[in-house]
Amino acid sequence: MAYAKTKPLTRDEAVLRMAGLCARSEQCASEIARKLRAKGLSSAEIASVVDELRERNFIDEARYARSFARDKVRFSAWGRRKIRMHLLSRRIPESLVAEALDAIDGEDYASAVARAARPKAASLDLSLYDDRLRLYRYLLLRGFESDVAKDEVRRLMTQ
Numbered sequence: 051m052a053y054a055k056t057k058p059l060t061r062d063e064a065v066l067r068m069a070g071l072c073a074r075s076e077q078c079a080s081e082i083a084r085k086l087r088a089k090g091l092s093s094a095e096i097a098s099v100v101d102e103l104r105e106r107n108f109i110d111e112a113r114y115a116r117s118f119a120r121d122k123v124r125f126s127a128w129g130r131r132k133i134r135m136h137l138l139s140r141r142i143p144e145s146l147v148a149e150a151l152d153a154i155d156g157e158d159y160a161s162a163v164a165r166a167a168r169p170k171a172a173s174l175d176l177s178l179y180d181d182r183l184r185l186y187r188y189l190l191l192r193g194f195e196s197d198v199a200k201d202e203v204r205r206l207m208t209q
Contacts, residue, residue: 058090064099072108076117079109080141115142115150123158127166130154132193163202166192176207 059067068082079100086096103109115137122128122136130151137147170188174181182203189199 061095065102069108076114078114078140111142112146115146116153119150123154123162127162129193167202171206
């Protein structure tokens with residue numbers, strides 16, 4: 051059975067759909083542009099839709115960056131380095147990325163490091179150098195800074 055082709059979105063329909071999406075969750079301009087490109091809109095139409103969403107405050111890159119950073123620390127136990135790379139890959143300006151990373155709560159960050167390290171450390175023998183190195187590298191892969199990872203490995207060794 052052949053399915054009928056869906057008709058392409060008009061600019062106004064695209065604005066309404068993307069405004070609804072932005073109302074449900076924070077979105078950045080590059081994500082919206084990617085979704086509109088997939089719907090077949092031209093570059094000019096995409097730019098027009100993104101500009102209108104910015105004017106109507108549905109898209110705010112600073113708000114998106116702060117929300118992304120806070121959520122990744124709290125729910126995914128990511129480090130600042132990984133968050134930074136993901137925000138930059140979404141074309142968020144460096145200044146906004148720096149502000150978002152500075153806004154991360156210190157207690158939340160310490161809790162994230164511990165949450166990331168605990169399950170991995172449980173499967174390792176931290177009295178062995180190789181296992182300490184494995185845990186350290188794991189924390190680096192999660193995006194934590196070298197000194198933070200080192201401190202967490204030391205803290206877990208003394209427990």
